[in-house]
Amino acid sequence: MKKYDIAIIGGGLFGRMAAWRLAQSGWKTVLYEASSPLGENSAAYVAAAMLAPLAEAIDATPLAVSLGYQSLTLWQQYLAQIGQPVFHQQNGSLMVWHTQDEPLAERFRRHLLRAHDGETVWQEWTQHEIAAQEPQLAGRFRKGLYLPQEGQLDNRQTLAALLAAAQQAGAECRFGEAADPETAREQAQWVLDCRGFAAKETWNTRSQSRLRGIRGEVARVFAPEVSLNRPVRLLHPRYPLYICPKENHVFVIGATQLESEDGGAVSVRSSLELFSALYAVCPAFGEARVLETAVGLRPTLQHENPEIRCLPDTQTIEINGLFRHGFMIAPAVCETLLQGMNNLAAGKAFSDGMNKERQSMVTQI
Ligand SMILES: Cc1cc2nc3c(=O)[nH]c(=O)nc-3n(C[C@H](O)[C@H](O)[C@H](O)COP(=O)(O)OP(=O)(O)OC[C@H]3O[C@@H](n4cnc5c(N)ncnc54)[C@H](O)[C@@H]3O)c2cc1C
Known part of the structure; x- marks a missing residue:
């Protein structure tokens, strides 16, 4: 008789969420996270945590956009259930551009x-509307696109809140323990691999869609003289930028997207690009203090969709490929996982009764 129903490896964004939802549904759960309760090695610890299915639509697959819309509602439900305060804003986002970039x-x-x-899902803002809604951008842009449905979270508060919720639901959470599927299997009937980029080797031994890391660099600045009411994105041919206002005048500035698996410190070039673009959008950031720069590797599959891979022979489920949309899509992916796990517990196939969209995320090996 094994001690747990399920052992989750990797307590970044997805592992914590899954630990909470599975424990809440009665699964006797253990979570192994290699780093500390902060999750400082995860991509989630670095992320801006924008919930932006419209702004991302230009780069994201239709599946990611659809999961993003579903997750906007699910996040509201999740946060209401979790109870612990998390900075969550659903005040839209604003796209701006310099006149020469109108194309x-x-x-x-x-x-x-x-x-x-x-369907026109955005609002066109004139420079007067931009000035009224975002006074600090007054006079800087002639037009803007306002995307009313979008939101954002504080990534680190979310990680802390998911952990607290998982523990409260009865999940045993072990930190500083780098686990591997084989040893985890000795403890639990099922193993759920949520290691993100760290699962690359295991994933790529048997996948059609290879896993790779895509380097992203961000900065956190403290700017007591700046206030923005929502995330602002600059459309730019070379230096696209977002500025995400968090609580207490802290702003996350990002992000580069580089085909590199180098997790080393932020480069001078990237810092120059991020800070120059930031200053060009709003010179009031000139006196901001740089709190930190950080790097994360976005776990990315070739098809750029999330994938849930079932290996019934070894009672293992692997989840990966949350790419640059982990916060945006994780709740919808997690509800798919839950449906699948409950199917397994009832002796059915993982994707039994799932709609087409959910089924498209699942592969069976
Ligand atoms: C710069 C940047 C900006 C981003 N901005 C956004 C955004 O605005 N909106 C959005 O939706 N998404 C954003 N993302 C993407 C998002 O962060 C990721 O999609 C998400 O974090 C992936 O979640 P995950 O749980 O799969 O992996 P991770 O969050 O990376 O978690 C993996 C965890 O596994 C742990 N681990 C690894 N190996 C082991 C082991 N052997 N044993 C135990 N634990 C292990 C790691 O320590 C880590 O905590 C951004 C990412 C980056 C890098």
Whole structure:
């Protein structure tokens, strides 16, 4: 008789969420995380945690956009259940651009129309509206696109809250323990591998869609003289930028997207690009204090969708490929996992009764 029903390896974003939801559903759960309760080695610890299915639509797959929309509602439900305070804003986001980059804005509008069956899901803001809604950007941009449905979280508060919720639901959470599927299997009937990029070797031994890391660099700055009411994104041909206002005048500035698995410190070039673009958007950031720069590797599959891989022979489930949208899509992926696990517990196939979209995330080996 094994001690646990399920052992989860990796307590970054997805592992914590899964530990909470599974423990809440009655699974006797243990979570192994190689780093501390902060999760400082995870991509989630670095992320801006924007919930932006519209702004991301230009780069994201239709599946990711759809999961992103579903997750906007699920996050509201999750946070209400968790109870612990998490900075969560659903005040839309604002896209701005310099006059010479109007063709980029036009392309973005066309893309949004295509992704939403011709429906106009944004509002055009004039420079007066920008000034009224975001006074600190007054006079800097002639036009903006406001995306009303979008939101954001504080990534680190979310990680802490998910951990507290998992523990409260009865999950045993072990930190500083780098586990591997074989030893975890000795403890639990099922193993759930949520190691993100660290699972690369295991994943790539048997996958059609290879896992790789995509380097992302961000900065956190403290700017007591700056206030923004929502995330602001700069459309730019070379230096796209976002500025995410968190609590207490802390802003996350990001992010580079580099085809590299080098997790080393932020480069001078990237710092120059991020801070120059930031200063160009809003010179009031000139006196901001740099709190930290940070790097994360986004776990990315070739098809750029999330994947839930079932290996019934070894009673293992692997989840990966949350790419640059982990916060945006994780709740919808997690609800799919839960449905699958409950199917397994009832002796059915993992994807039994799932809709087509959920089924498209699941592979059976
Ligand atoms: C710069 C940057 C900006 C981003 N911005 C956004 C954003 O605005 N919105 C958004 O939706 N997403 C964003 N993301 C993406 C998001 O962070 C990821 O998609 C998400 O964190 C992936 O979750 P995960 O749980 O799969 O992996 P991770 O969050 O990386 O967690 C993996 C965990 O596994 C642990 N681990 C590894 N090996 C072991 C082992 N052997 N034993 C135990 N534990 C182990 C690691 O320590 C880590 O904690 C961003 C990412 C980056 C890098």
